[in-house]
Amino acid sequence: MKRKKKQEAKGFNDPNAAVVYIRVSDDRQVDNTSLDGQERTCKEFCHNHGWKVSKLFREEGESAKTAERPRLLEMLRYCKAATPRPSFVVFYAVDRFARSAHDHQVVKLHLASVGVLLRSATQPLGESPAEALMEGLLSHFAQFDNAVRAERSSNGMKARLKSGSWPFKAPIGYLNATTASGKTLVPDPDRAPHVRQAFTRFATGLYTKGEVREHVTVAGLRTRRSGAKVSAETFRRLLENPIYTGVLTVEAWEGEHVASFDPLVDRETFNRVQHILKGLRPQLIPNQRNHPGFPLRAFVHCGGCDKPVTAGYSTGRHSVKYGYYRCQNDACPSKLNERREDMHEQFLDFVSTFTPKPELVKMFRETVESYWVERYREVDARLTKLQEMVSVLRKRRTKLYQAHIDDKVPTDVFLELKAELDAETMEAEFKIDSARMDEIKVDEVLEFCERVLCNVPMLWKECSLDQQQRLQQVLFPQGVLYDRKTGYRTATTCLFFSMLEGNFEDKTQLVALTGIEPVSQP
Numbered sequence: 001m002k003r004k005k006k007q008e009a010k011g012f013n014d015p016n017a018a019v020v021y022i023r024v025s026d027d028r029q030v031d032n033t034s035l036d037g038q039e040r041t042c043k044e045f046c047h048n049h050g051w052k053v054s055k056l057f058r059e060e061g062e063s064a065k066t067a068e069r070p071r072l073l074e075m076l077r078y079c080k081a082a083t084p085r086p087s088f089v090v091f092y093a094v095d096r097f098a099r100s101a102h103d104h105q106v107v108k109l110h111l112a113s114v115g116v117l118l119r120s121a122t123q124p125l126g127e128s129p130a131e132a133l134m135e136g137l138l139s140h141f142a143q144f145d146n147a148v149r150a151e152r153s154s155n156g157m158k159a160r161l162k163s164g165s166w167p168f169k170a171p172i173g174y175l176n177a178t179t180a181s182g183k184t185l186v187p188d189p190d191r192a193p194h195v196r197q198a199f200t201r202f203a204t205g206l207y208t209k210g211e212v213r214e215h216v217t218v219a220g221l222r223t224r225r226s227g228a229k230v231s232a233e234t235f236r237r238l239l240e241n242p243i244y245t246g247v248l249t250v251e252a253w254e255g256e257h258v259a260s261f262d263p264l265v266d267r268e269t270f271n272r273v274q275h276i277l278k279g280l281r282p283q284l285i286p287n288q289r290n291h292p293g294f295p296l297r298a299f300v301h302c303g304g305c306d307k308p309v310t311a312g313y314s315t316g317r318h319s320v321k322y323g324y325y326r327c328q329n330d331a332c333p334s335k336l337n338e339r340r341e342d343m344h345e346q347f348l349d350f351v352s353t354f355t356p357k358p359e360l361v362k363m364f365r366e367t368v369e370s371y372w373v374e375r376y377r378e379v380d381a382r383l384t385k386l387q388e389m390v391s392v393l394r395k396r397r398t399k400l401y402q403a404h405i406d407d408k409v410p411t412d413v414f415l416e417l418k419a420e421l422d423a424e425t426m427e428a429e430f431k432i433d434s435a436r437m438d439e440i441k442v443d444e445v446l447e448f449c450e451r452v453l454c455n456v457p458m459l460w461k462e463c464s465l466d467q468q469q470r471l472q473q474v475l476f477p478q479g480v481l482y483d484r485k486t487g488y489r490t491a492t493t494c495l496f497f498s499m500l501e502g503n504f505e506d507k508t509q510l511v512a513l514t515g516i517e518p519v520s521q522p
Helices: 002-010 033-048 070-081 101-112 129-162 192-203 209-219 232-240 267-277 340-352 358-405 411-435 442-454 456-462 465-475 495-501
Strands: 013-024 052-060 085-091 117-120 174-179 182-187 300-302 310-315 321-326 337-339 480-483 487-489
Touching: 013 033, 013 070, 033 052, 033 085, 052 070, 070 085, 070 101, 070 358, 101 117, 101 358, 192 209, 192 232, 192 267, 209 232, 232 267, 321 340, 337 340, 340 456, 340 480, 340 487, 358 411, 358 442, 442 456, 456 465
Parallel strands: 013 052, 013 085, 085 117, 300 480
Antiparallel strands: 174 182, 310 321, 321 337, 480 487
16 A cells, blocks of 8 residues: 555556547648547557547647647646556657657657657557657658648748738738638728828828827727737837838748739838838928929029929910929029029039049949958858857747746746747847848949949939939938029038048948939930
8 A cells, every 4th residue: 555655656657548639730620520530540549459548638720830739738747747647648640749850859758758658540659669760750751741831831822922912911901801813901991091190190200109109099090809009019010011002021031012902001101101210301202293304393402592492384475385493482582493404404514523533433442342341251240149049049948848848837927938039039030131141243233333423414314203313312312502603512412422532431331322223224
């Protein structure tokens, strides 16, 4: 009697007892014969071996990619705490137990530590060298099969994304829908108006992000799942998401795609919001539709009052229209009113004065090439540190799972710590992706820059209206002043010209001339 009590206190295994673990990975499989078929096969296997089934664990609709399955964790705790403990865990097949070779081994070792062995009802598993080898192969085949399925799924989602569909959960303001052409989004009648209002209000620059969030919250904006107020972080991501303009992007995948569904926000409003979020001064962009022939409108400021000039057409005696740039400030002491052709010609002469000398262009090229080499060294060093950080986080994650399985960490604490580790790991992996620099042919980039900077007047004449405006903004970030007597002048030129004057004393300021792209047909 004393020996029996001592055994029960320590815990021992019943050689004729087993538990059965069955799983399906898709909720749609729960109601069909998949789980029932697995259960029958596993119970027959136990019966044929003379084992009684002490408990059955059914995992319904949970993925086997990781060990994050409630019934699996419950089964592991049961095998450790039961008196007597079962000697076997029976499952249908290795790919129904775990689809990661690492997870399979972790769970196997945990069970082995309490004297519990794994058995498959359809595959030969055991402790002999041949059976152990087969088990290892099957677990790796299961992992390979899972990876292939994941790749197929990923490729399918990428294909749908390219076609303009959205294969993921709808963001706030949209609802998921399925049409004849596939999965898409439709405006959420309850939330889309609030999303539009958030962009429109913030784009004015008159309100802070917090004030806009509070305004749309009072107006009725809530999350779809819980009906809670939208958090500050979620609201920030909402304002930064280009999907509301009909542009589909996924951080982990390259490229942008045009959505097949209707946008909630126009591109101009979205761009103004991004400028404000980044702390940049909103750009004054002319109305291209109404004034296609006036690229200098609002970019040029009147020399008499420093107000941006407007533009338009005047009709002559013979019904001929003439373009003019004008200052509409009634208080201006010398209001500007100049013919469009004269303003454009003088602007080209003004830009020509900034054409750099060949020796300075050469100096610029050498400086950029030198800096580029240094930049790559810094990136490599940062990548190494980030990769080490990710490795440490993954080890911590494995230890956390083991502690949870051993009942050392309660479920609520486990979920909280797991969420923190997942967030840290995701952030570190994102930084790795951001730090990786694509292989760029620096020579070609520099040649393009030289062509632009040495031929600005010619390019400006041959560019489209949009390219003209962007080129102007890059060369003269704060615009230019025009006075009838002195012509054009500016207080601030682009960084490149400023550096030419300073002979590249601080090469860390080197940046790309954002906004200028090669002209396909100059």
